[in-house]
Amino acid sequence: MPTSSFRRILSQRVACSHAFWRNSLSDRAQTSWLLHCTVSVGNRKTGSRLARTMRHHIRLVLLAAMILLVAGCGASADLAAPAPTASGANERSALTQSLTIVGGGAFPITLDPAILRDAESSFLSRQIFRGLMRLDNDLIVAPGIAAAVEARPDGLLYTFTLREDATFHDGSAIDANSIKRSFERAADPALAGGDDSALPARIYFSDIAGIDDYFAGRSNSISGIRVVDPRTVEFTLSRPAANFLYKLTGSPAAIIDVDHAVGSDWWKTANGSGPFRISEVSAQRIVLTGFDGFYAGAPQLRRITVLFGSAAAQPLNLYEAGEIDMTDVPLGALDRVLSPADPLYPELQSEPQLSTSFIVLNPAVEPFDDPMLRKAVAQAFDRTKVTRVMLEDRVRVADGLVPPGILDRQWPATPVPYDLAAAHVDLESASPHEIRPAFYGSGVSVALAEVLGRDLSLESEAIALEWSDFSNALIGRRLPAFSLSWIADYPDPANFLEALFHSRSPDNYSGYSNPEVDSLLDKAAVEQDPDRRAQLYLQAQQQIIDDGVLIPLFHDIAYTLVKPYVHGLTLTPLGIISLESVWIGEH
Known part of the structure; x- marks a missing residue:
């Protein structure tokens, strides 16, 4: 699902959240x-x-x-933490079992699990509600x-x-x-x-x-x-x-x-079903408290405070001041934090993430209903510079939509190549249009508009919206072009390709419709052979790119600081899934 962290990635030059490939993501395990x-x-x-x-x-x-x-298994922020014991639990109960984190800046539109639309809200909702699986x-x-x-x-x-x-x-x-x-x-x-x-x-x-x-x-x-x-x-x-x-x-x-x-x-x-219940909601924070009757056992944490708005501004400063217990690292601070001589270095975790950032050119909205204009824009923009220049190689260049490692395999694709001369030719072949192209988002959208004006003499504009307005515009399929970061809800190619580009998907924010792509995705959904299933998804991915609606940019890498007294926190390819195993040690 979309994550509002994309705005921070490209406007503040940060890379955020967490990931790591494991053998558990094999084809056979998925199918x-x-x-x-x-x-x-x-x-x-x-x-x-x-x-x-x-x-x-x-x-x-x-x-x-x-x-x-046992608590804290997997890739953990505390690899040396001992397994819980009765005496250990008693010692922890005497400590303040409280965790403070930032919630991504924007206050959530909703935590109703039936209608929420972004990764940050999904994370909070998951602490309050649980499902069959x-x-x-x-x-x-x-x-x-x-x-x-x-x-x-x-x-x-x-x-x-x-x-x-x-x-x-x-x-x-x-x-x-x-x-x-x-x-x-x-x-x-x-x-x-x-x-x-x-x-x-x-x-x-x-x-x-x-x-x-x-x-x-x-x-x-x-x-x-x-x-x-x-x-x-x-x-x-x-x-x-x-x-x-x-x-x-x-x-x-x-x-x-x-x-x-x-x-x-x-x-x-909410009268929830998960390990934590909501105890306080205000303009700048949400407070969760542990639910002692949770079926998997009462969580060790008694209180989780999630900050928003101005209370969550400058999270690295808040972390260094001891006011929050974990944070993403802004790109501008990475050189310092990555130095072994820096006091924060032992607290830093860096892992690849199952996410993709990309640009969508909406074929259902003028002027990008013209395939020649879409092709000209894609050829005029050297998308690899987003990784190499804007983000200083702190992320991985994406050639397709599906991140590498899903189903324990690679997902190769052939993107539209950078070719400025060909872009000029295609622009000449495009139909005349009176509507100025508009790219919604910050950072990369600004860079794209500047490149098109400078190198293609194509006047366009970049428009930044508040997250709630941007989210509503996506749902309404009203944006002619936009940049987005998408993190998997579960590690399967359908969560990218079917979710974002099947004509019947509610997350198809462009209204893209190609019967051939729908057919490939429908066949993949029921295919039992993992290799044949993967081939169907690869064909669909390439067709979407060839239709000129998708410009892949990068797959994120997480740079996360976690306080050494935070134990049992597991970082996964999808970020932090749950907090019920977390406990606070002496500090």
């Missing part, structure tokens, strides 16, 4: 969920990790069991509110058994009816003013049988979700989906108390 799986969790509240076995190049079979997971710190799908899931061999029926100890924050049980009602509420077109095409559920729930009838109002319930008994719920799919369980880890699938979700600001006093 073998669907044909037969049994996943269960034990009675221990220390968490769980998925163990996997696969059969390759035939109908894939997954037989998975959960094993105990979750991503663990190795980005493997694991049970959440579900205690077990069984999939029929044909991949068309999933049966979820719910945990007996899963409750909302008020102590009321989360039962199968809560699951069904939460899904139906997330798919209710009324949440988007009657426009179901604007709902994230349009793509996250697209595989569930009966969803189209529900969206269209032909049915008052989703027929593919059936309550079997209070602890059992069945999902019937209209087609096998290689990433169905991954989709259940996304925000739209988070379970909420529907009776409490009244009005647009209900989330500020």
